Amino acid sequence: MMRYVIAVAEAGSFEAAAERLHMTQPPLSRQIRDLERELGVNLFHRRPTRLTEAGRVFVEAAREVLAGAEQAVERTRRAAGVDHGAARVGYTVTTSFDEMPKVFAAMRARHPGIRVEAREAWDAELTGAAADGELDVLLGRHLAVPAEWLSAVLRSEEFVVVVGAGHRLAGRAGVSLRDLRGETLRFFPRRFAPLYYDRVLASLRSTGEEFDVWENPLPGLRNLNVSLSDSGYMLLPRSLCGQLPGGIACLRLEDRLPPIELRVSWQRNPSPAVMTLVRTARRVARREGWLTAAPGTAREQP
Amino acid sequence: MMRYVIAVAEAGSFEAAAERLHMTQPPLSRQIRDLERELGVNLFHRRPTRLTEAGRVFVEAAREVLAGAEQAVERTRRAAGVDHGAARVGYTVTTSFDEMPKVFAAMRARHPGIRVEAREAWDAELTGAAADGELDVLLGRHLAVPAEWLSAVLRSEEFVVVVGAGHRLAGRAGVSLRDLRGETLRFFPRRFAPLYYDRVLASLRSTGEEFDVWENPLPGLRNLNVSLSDSGYMLLPRSLCGQLPGGIACLRLEDRLPPIELRVSWQRNPSPAVMTLVRTARRVARREGWLTAAPGTAREQP
DNA sequence: CGGCGACATACCTTTCCTGTATGCCGGTTG
DNA sequence: CAACCGGCATACAGGAAAGGTATGTCGCCG
Numbered sequence: 001m002m003r004y005v006i007a008v009a010e011a012g013s014f015e016a017a018a019e020r021l022h023m024t025q026p027p028l029s030r031q032i033r034d035l036e037r038e039l040g041v042n043l044f045h046r047r048p049t050r051l052t053e054a055g056r057v058f059v060e061a062a063r064e065v066l067a068g069a070e071q072a073v074e075r076t077r078r079a080a081g082v083d084h085g086a087a088r089v090g091y092t093v094t095t096s097f098d099e100m101p102k103v104f105a106a107m108r109a110r111h112p113g114i115r116v117e118a119r120e121a122w123d124a125e126l127t128g129a130a131a132d133g134e135l136d137v138l139l140g141r142h143l144a145v146p147a148e149w150l151s152a153v154l155r156s157e158e159f160v161v162v163v164g165a166g167h168r169l170a171g172r173a174g175v176s177l178r179d180l181r182g183e184t185l186r187f188f189p190r191r192f193a194p195l196y197y198d199r200v201l202a203s204l205r206s207t208g209e210e211f212d213v214w215e216n217p218l219p220g221l222r223n224l225n226v227s228l229s230d231s232g233y234m235l236l237p238r239s240l241c242g243q244l245p246g247g248i249a250c251l252r253l254e255d256r257l258p259p260i261e262l263r264v265s266w267q268r269n270p271s272p273a274v275m276t277l278v279r280t281a282r283r284v285a286r287r288e289g290w291l292t293a294a295p296g297t298a299r300e301q302p
Numbered sequence: 303m304m305r306y307v308i309a310v311a312e313a314g315s316f317e318a319a320a321e322r323l324h325m326t327q328p329p330l331s332r333q334i335r336d337l338e339r340e341l342g343v344n345l346f347h348r349r350p351t352r353l354t355e356a357g358r359v360f361v362e363a364a365r366e367v368l369a370g371a372e373q374a375v376e377r378t379r380r381a382a383g384v385d386h387g388a389a390r391v392g393y394t395v396t397t398s399f400d401e402m403p404k405v406f407a408a409m410r411a412r413h414p415g416i417r418v419e420a421r422e423a424w425d426a427e428l429t430g431a432a433a434d435g436e437l438d439v440l441l442g443r444h445l446a447v448p449a450e451w452l453s454a455v456l457r458s459e460e461f462v463v464v465v466g467a468g469h470r471l472a473g474r475a476g477v478s479l480r481d482l483r484g485e486t487l488r489f490f491p492r493r494f495a496p497l498y499y500d501r502v503l504a505s506l507r508s509t510g511e512e513f514d515v516w517e518n519p520l521p522g523l524r525n526l527n528v529s530l531s532d533s534g535y536m537l538l539p540r541s542l543c544g545q546l547p548g549g550i551a552c553l554r555l556e557d558r559l560p561p562i563e564l565r566v567s568w569q570r571n572p573s574p575a576v577m578t579l580v581r582t583a584r585r586v587a588r589r590e591g592w593l594t595a596a597p598g599t600a601r602e603q604p
Numbered sequence: 605c606g607g608c609g610a611c612a613t614a615c616c617t618t619t620c621c622t623g624t625a626t627g628c629c630g631g632t633t634g
Numbered sequence: 635c636a637a638c639c640g641g642c643a644t645a646c647a648g649g650a651a652a653g654g655t656a657t658g659t660c661g662c663c664g
Contacts, residue, residue: 002374013610014610014612015609015610015611023652023653024654024655025611025612026612026614026653026655026656027652027653027654029612029613030612030613030652031653033612038581039375039378039382040379040382040384040577040581041378041379041382041384043378046610046660047610047611047660048610048661049611052382053381054378054381054382055378056381057377057378057381058377058378061373061374061377062374064370064374065370065371065374068363068366068367068370069304071363072304072360072363072364072366076341076343076345076357076359076363077341077343077356079356079358079359079360080341080343080354080355082342082343272342276342279342315641315642316641316642317640317641317642325621325622325623326624327642328622328623328624328625328643328644329622329623330622331643331644332622335643348641348643349629349631349641350630350631351641605664606663607662607663607664608661608662608663609660609661609662610659610660610662611658611660611661612657612658612659612660613656613657613658613659614655614657614658615654615655615656615657616653616655616656617652617653617654617655618651618652618653618654619651619652620649620650620651620652621649621650622647622648622649622650623647623649624645624647624648625644625645625646626643626646627644627645628641628642628643628644629640629641629642629643630640630641631638631640631641632637633638633639634635634636634638
């Protein structure tokens with residue numbers, strides 16, 4: 001509630017604030033209107049949107065309240081002595097640009113006493129390390145987590161088609177798989193992430209199309225422009241679009257493939273530090289609006 | 303949320319806290335459990351219920367946060383300059399023990415700058431004063447408010463049967479109208495509150511019973527023990543039970559009569575002070591748990 | 605005066621909260 | 635020591651509140 005007012009005040013408009021809050025404009029307008037009715041005070045002038053004098057007072061006070069609420073949580077955790085210890089987390093390479101930096105930042109900000117040992121690797125290595133008891137938390141897409149671990153969805157997103165700038169379809173906004181018939185699907189070698197690989201291919205083939213796969217021997221997003229010049233394409237989760245180098249185009253996929261889920265998994269009977277890392281990751285996911293779709297299927301702990 | 307923790311801490315048990323919060327125990331337990339999971343910290347020991355060390359820290363911090371939120375509202379209203387002016391309220395005599403004192407107290411506490419001019423009277427007089435433009439707000443049960451006024455339910459409650467201590471049924475917990483067949487229903491003279499009078503009699507007669515009404519020439523709750531010795535009975539809204547003198551018994555009515563509603567009504571285009579009084583009354587109603595049943599029917603402004 | 609951008613309104617869907625019913629555990633008592 | 639009882643936890647269902655989608659309306663600007 002108070003967050004909403006602050007967001008509108010900072011963004012300067014209802015629309016911009018709604019986007020920042022990962023919601024749409026109408027419910028935001030409604031919430032502000034209800035609050036104004038409850039207070040009996042107009043907080044904003046409309047058209048153009050601008051704070052009233054009373055609105056300025058409210059925003060200032062609201063900032064203090066929210067900061068106080070944050071501090072309440074922090075002080076409580078400190079009193080409980082749970083902000084100590086270490087958590088060993090392993091994550092797939094494709095989360096190292098967007099998701100993991102945000103999770104690490106949140107951990108440093110809210111739980112500076114917890115030591116986070118991070119290990120970036122491809123799925124196969126992560127799976128082995130977890131099985132050997134070297135990791136407490138895993139982050140990845142379709143990882144083979146040890147049998148009785150728990151897990152929860154962090155992000156659910158669509159696939160996009162990635163082509164080089166010289167590709168004949170590079171100017172299009174969206175493509176369907178039929179448009180790509182006959183072209184080569186570039187993929188990293190299956191052994192790096194077998195379950196993910198199989199999952200993508202299976203859902204592609206479920207459309208009835210056939211696919212010619214060419215396994216790129218040198219995986220890595222940085223040198224995509226080498227392998228993707230004017231022919232061939234890749235399929236990637238949408239969130240990776242922002243991390244691609246220049247000379248690469250992201251095209252919306254018009255076919256309705258099932259969304260690809262990024263999950264966090266953790267061992268049973270975790271230490272407080274481990275659960276804090278898991279909770280922080282999920283909190284970041286909510287804050288960033290990564291969970292527009294419905295939650296997952298099995299072995300959830302909500 | 304923070305209110306819940308504070309309530310449990312102060313009440314010393316989940317059950318007692320739930321009652322104080324006008325809710326039941328299971329959802330309260332659930333909310334606290336969820337918060338404890340979110341924090342990763344146990345706030346209470348169970349069996350017996352007692353604050354943990356971290357819980358004490360949280361309660362202290364939460365009190366500050368809630369106080370800050372209150373202050374935010376207050377400061378905003380002061381900046382808007384809406385806590386001035388006057389509101390003229392008229393209310394039925396039966397609300398002068400429980401409801402109105404709480405509303406007045408809330409107004410003094412939160413809006414000391416607003417001058418509240420109060421007028422206690424029977425319905426007929428209130429109706430006339432409102433029609434003559436002498437009142438801005440009305441509080442009563444089935445008042446004849448001016449045509450285009452708005453209104454909202456403040457309280458919805460059952461009727462109880464009131465008998466003297468010497469009555470043959472005085473020891474019973476509940477009675478039905480059939481048990482009272484042949485006895486005299488005591489009522490104040492109809493002219494004091496015609497709509498309320500008719501409403502009660504109509505819903506009584508809708509049960510199929512017949513009623514012998516004796517209009518007590520001297521209305522007033524204080525001298526009930528005079529008119530109710532060992533025979534005869536009255537029907538009153540349940541909330542009045544607490545205000546009756548000694549020597550009087552309140553019996554639950556087993557027949558399912560429609561609940562009787564206490565409403566607040568106000569003129570259109572009210573001044574800020576008037577709307578503040580209305581909002582405060584409704585806030586008190588929510589806080590006190592007067593609205594367990596569903597809201598009313600027509601001419602509502604939610 | 606017509607088009608556009610931005611907030612308001614209407615309506616529907618979904619989620620979360622609360623109530624009811626019931627289970628379970630610990631403490632107490634005969 | 636066993637069985638009862640008081641009090642918190644769990645399961646399930648109904649309903650209010652929050653969010654999404656579609657569309658209206660108002661200023662502003664050309």
